[in-house]
Amino acid sequence: MVPHLVTALTGPINELEQRVLDSMPAIERWFRLEWMEHTPPFYSSVDIRNAGFKLAPVDTNLYPAGWNHLTPEMLPLAVQSAMAAIEKICPEAKNLLVISENNTKSTFYLSNLAQLQRIFHLAGLNVRIGSIDPDIKEPTTLQVPGGGSVLLEPVVRTRRRLGLKDFDPCTILLNNDLSAGVPGILEDIHEQYLLPPLHASWWVRRKSNHFHSYEEVSKRFGKLLGIDPWLINPMFNKCGAVDFDATASAGLDCLRTNADALLTKIRRKYKEYGINEKPFVVVKADNGTSGMGIMTVRDVKDLDDLSGITRARMATGKGGRLVDEVIIQEGVLTNERINEAVAEPVVYMVDRYVVGGFYRVHADRGIDENLNAPGAHFVPLAFSESMRLPQPGEKPGASAPNRFYMYGVIGRLAMLAASYELEATDPDAETYD
Known part of the structure; x- marks a missing residue:
């Protein structure tokens, strides 16, 4: 299913789709050469917004949940990609330990764990799910909606290895983003593969680093296609000293200054392209996920009258972590609809391959608001349909394979940026004078 696109079949986004389709051989060669030099994240998901005049990633998750939203038709490609990823890292792998989030009260999250276990089991691995939650002291069976169950087992640490009772894995896959911190039980593991690495966790990672890398990638890709990189890149500023305390108005000076500067840059771009929309920016915790710590700003004056509720909501991120660093990101409208409700595509990848996705609805x-919030539901992208190759010659916006190919290109650009980001922030990387 392709959602109803409010935008007409003319203008920048459809010109971009046409340019991408016409350049497909060059694009695929470009990605192939990039992956010869860089290592993709083990798995990732990317939230994308289609404004009709630009198509850009707005968030990249290196510990993706939501695998339960992938349809059965998507699983063969996910399994094949998982096989490829494991073979590169540990070809002789037999056992895989998946470490879950500590909060397993969400039945949706349990369904996600069950799907991950299914994918890697079909990839030829013995898969068990471990927990570093101190409340999980013995094997615990939790029921999954629609039937089935997930067995959570307490993780056991020896001097050099991590595993479960009577289960010694070659590879450990984190599905816990460690927003509240990196526990000692996961540190100094030298004899096993820990994926993703600890510096990919939200305790360490910063969105501003990611989008700095993405800006570099988009410029190089824009040069390849001969397009303005802004068409695929959300501009941003960073503020590393914010105090959302209700009594500290001075703590928002940095935020005001950077938001005002970014809104001015967006207005210039809108004028250049003749866009009759009101610019806005999105303020997010620089280290965080789960749709927490996010607000939309349309006028810098909005920051002068933040309510106590808004300040409190912005001051604390996932795991109760204090928010004192924010990224101010160019707001990208979403003009996609499913049954009149606003929607945004989310693309899922394993290794360097797009394996599926869904619409968050x-x-x-509204079209300028965060959709990763309570009340959202999910509609699978028709990637089963897009197993057909893209169809050059079809009218832009009218073909599911063509539109999803473009989504996949943007998703892979964000994944490549994550690769750059992790290389640049690797604490163990060698440096040369």
Whole structure:
């Protein structure tokens, strides 16, 4: 299913789709050469927004949940990609330990774990799920909606290795983003593969580093296609000293200054392209996920009258972590609809391959608001249909394979940026004078 696109079949986004389709051989060669030099994240998901005049990633997750939203038709490609990823890292791998989030009260998250276990089991691995939650002291069976169950087992640490009772894995896959910190039980593991690495966790990682890398990638890709990189890149500023305390108005000076500067840059771009929309920026915790610590700013004056509720909501991220660093990101409208509700595509990848995705849909949110919020539901992308190759010659916006190919290109650009980001922030990387 392709959602109803409010935008007409003319203008920048459809010109971009045409340019991408016409350049497909050059694009695939470009990615192939990049992956000869860089290592893709083990798995990732990317939130994308289609404004009709630009198509850009707005978030990249290196510990993706939501695998339960992939359809059965998507699983063969996910399994093949998992096989490829494991073979590169540990060809002789027999056992895989998946480490879950500590909060397993969400039945959706349990379904996600069950799907991950299914994918890697079909890839030829013995898969068990471990927990570093101190409340999980013995094997615990939790029921999954629709039937089935997930067995959570307490993780056991020896001097050099991590595993479960009577289970010694070659590879450990984190599905816990470690927003609240990196526990000692995961540190100094030298004899096993820990994926993703600890510096990919939200305790260490910063969105601003990622989008700095993405800006570099988009410029290089824009040069390849002969397009303005802004068409695929959300501009951003960073503020590393914010105090959302209700009594500390001075703590928002940095935020005001950077938001105002970014809104001015967006207005210039809108004028250049004749876009009759009101610019906005999105303020997010620089280290965080789960749709927490996010607000939309349309006018810098909005920051002068933040309510106590808004300040409190922005001050604390996932795991109760204090938010004192924010990224101010160019707001990208979403003009996609499913049954009149706003929608945004989310693309899922394993290794360097797009394996599927879905639309995040929210009936109670506007085109300029965050959709990763309570009340959202999910509609699978028709990637089963897009197993056909893209169809050059079809009218832009009218073909599911063509539109999803473009989504996949943007997703892979964000994944490549994550690769650059992790290389640049690797604490163990060698440096040369």
